[in-house]
Amino acid sequence: MTHTTNDRPDRRAGGAVVPVLAFAGIVVAVMQTLLVPVIKDLPQLLDTESSNATWVLTSTLLSGAVATPIMGRLGDLYGKRRMLISSLAVMVAGALVSAVTSQLLTMIVGRTLQGFAMGAIPLGIGLMRDMLPREKLGSAMALMSSSIGVGGGLALPAAALVAQHTDWHALFYGAAGLGAVAIALTLLVVPESPMRAKGSFDLPGALGLAVGLVLLLLPVTKGSDWGWSSGLTLGLFGASVAVLLLWGVFELRVKAPLVDLRTTARREVLLTNLASIMVGVSFYVVSLVLPQLLQLPEATGYGLGQSMVAAGLCVAPLGLTMMFTAPLYARLSARYGPKVTLITGMLIIGAGYGGGLGLMDAAWQTIVTSVVLGAGIGLAYSSLPALIVGAVPASETGAANGLNTLMRSIGTSVSSAVIGMVLANTANDVGGVAVPTMHGFRVSFLIATAAVAVGLLLALFLPKAARPAQHTQLRASSEEDANLERAEEVLRGFRGRVLDATGAPVARAKVTLIDHRGRQAGSTLSDAEGAYAVPVPSGGSYVLAARAPGHGPLASSATHPGAERAVALDLSLPGAPLPGETVSA
Incomplete structure (x- = not known):
């Protein structure tokens, strides 16, 4: 028998994992919104038409849309930490390419490479699920998911300051530096997950x-x-x-698909992913419209005449509010479930865009719009991974969250393309320069409002909201107990004890059976004496994954002959329980 283990970080190391993964998400967001402060100047900077310049943004979002399921699947197969570092490394290379060119095609190539960093979001969520105890997972996933908005909001004023006072290419050198820091921190702090899926890359x-x-x-x-x-x-x-x-x-x-469409067809997964597209559309519209409205000269009759830095500061509350709503989400979701928080977020986004149609006459009004939209987008983004994780088995977490991030990326890609087209087609030609009009801005906000309405309708049809966290845990415990009782009545399966590093039994350890295709085939909890029993559907190769708070996770491979007999297999978790920690499901 062979098995793979990975020592779980202690409290100090474990406490650093979440901030480091969230920082990687922020770096991704910085890359994504890097050029928003100079978007109105891109046609002149690259000596091209407005519709062509749009591809400098769209190419990044498009490559990110493709990269997310790819990196999620590669992470499941070869290690999530390894693929996270690879994603960031490709981003750094792309930033350096863009830093040395003003040619449209070369710039698009560099920006396309930068889009691969989008895979860091599902990989980070997958790492959190593999390593963190259940009671910390919800808030950590919310922080990771909302980091894309936090980083985007914080990047706007910083990028504007750099672009206003130095050569705009310095933005890419800054992004490359942040990417290098994220890689170094990941290497130092984040352990590799022992969870692996079976199969090959599609x-x-x-x-x-x-x-x-x-x-x-x-x-x-x-x-x-x-x-x-x-x-x-x-x-x-x-x-x-x-x-x-x-x-x-x-x-x-195909036996090992890049996207498991059968899993995607589950009602809760399908509706969540479709709603994610609408959230992605709504998120990017405000990032494209408000900076341009704020920077247009007052002589246009509707422009607010703000500097690049002032415009960035006015939009920054979008990201800051998303950051503050992450802990609020954890409390709301614990009490009402992620479906309710998603619906609440959608309603707030709708109110933000609806109200924003009449709040375009002063800089302070754009700040109000940014705060309201940030609160709604933060709640909606934080709800999505929790809905997905609750609907798929552990072995499919990376691919499922990769697909969910793909849906959001498709939303932002479509948003970038459509809003760029709308603003270009409604622009006025002033001295050979295309100047966006107020009509174009309002149409863009109406498109976002319509997307939110569709997303809200989809969210309403999600399955009944989850129970509060405490009740959910109790219900999960009773279900696992029932699984254990049923397993003990079945002769064909694996039986044994879950032990710690000293040989003492580990009660209430989660044992998951994963088949040769990387899919969950069963699960149970160990009893008070550490004993577990889990049936197998047929003979063949399996992986038994065991985890318990205070212990390192274990993934042990074993083969069952398929006869009506139980195979004895003890599972030894690395690491002893931490002082004062209770072990519970």
Whole structure:
């Protein structure tokens, strides 16, 4: 028998893991919103048309949309920490490419590489689930999920300060430096997860997804230039539909798909992912509209005449409010469940955009809009991973959260492309420079409001909200006890004891059975004497994953012959219980 273990960090190391992973998420957000302060100047800086300059932002979001399920799957297969570091390293390389060029195509290449960092979000959430005790997991996942907004909000004034007083290429050197710091901290603080999924990487699935999304977003951004009824535009839309349909059929037939569409078809997963697209759309609209409105000169009759730095400071509350809503989410979700917090967040976002339509006449009004939207987006973003994690087995966490982040990334990519197209088509030509109009800003806010309305409708159809945390834990405990009782009546399976490093029994340890495809085949809790029993559906290779608060996790591989007999297998968890810690499910 072979098994893989990974010492769980002590309290000091464990306390540092969450801030480091959240910092990695913030670095990703900084990269994503890096160019927002100079977005109105990109056509001049890159000597290109407005519709082409939009791709400097859209390419990053698009590559991020493709990278998230890819890195999530690679993390499940080869190690989440390893893939997290790889994602950040590709981002650093892309930032350095962009730092040395003012050519459109080279800039797009660099920005595309930077988008790979988006995989850090699902990988960080997966690492948290593998390492943290249940009572700390909810707030940690909320912080990681909302870090994308926190970093984006904080990056705006910082990036504006740099761009206003130095060469704008310095923004990329700064992003590369932050990425290097995140890599170093991850190497020093974050341990590798021992959880591994079985199977291989689905390269055709990754290529199919990338091609399908490019074919979709290209006509969205260029349709107004080519003509919406032109053969090229309609042909690309048709090609994207065909490629994505073929991709879906392929994913359903392959043994180890990049995206498990059968899991995705579960009602709670499907509705959460569709709502995630709408949240992604609503998040990026405000980041594109308000900085431009604030920086336009007052001579336009509607511009607010603010400097680049002042505009960044006015929008910064968007991210700061998201940061403060993360702990609030944990309390609301514990009492009412993540479905209620998602609905609450959607309602607040809708109020922010609806009210924002009439609050565009002064800088202080944009601050109010940013605060309200930040609160709503923070609650909505924090709810999404909890809904996903509660609906899939542990072995699929990385891929499932990768898919969820993919949905959000598709939302932001579509938002970037559509809003960029709207603002370009409604702009006035002043001295050869395209100047966005108030009509374009209002249409953008209306699009965001419509997306929120659709997301709210989807959220209302999610399954009944989870019970409060305490009741949920009690219910989970009773279900696991029932599983244990049923397992003891079954002859075919694995039995044994869960022990600590000293050989003492570990009560209430979670034991999960994972089949050769990396899917959960059963789970149970050890009893007061550390004994467990879990049935197997058939003979073959399995992994028994065991974990308990205060102990390192264990993943032990074993083979069952399939006969009507029980295979004895004791599971020894590394690490002794921490002083004063109680072990509970």
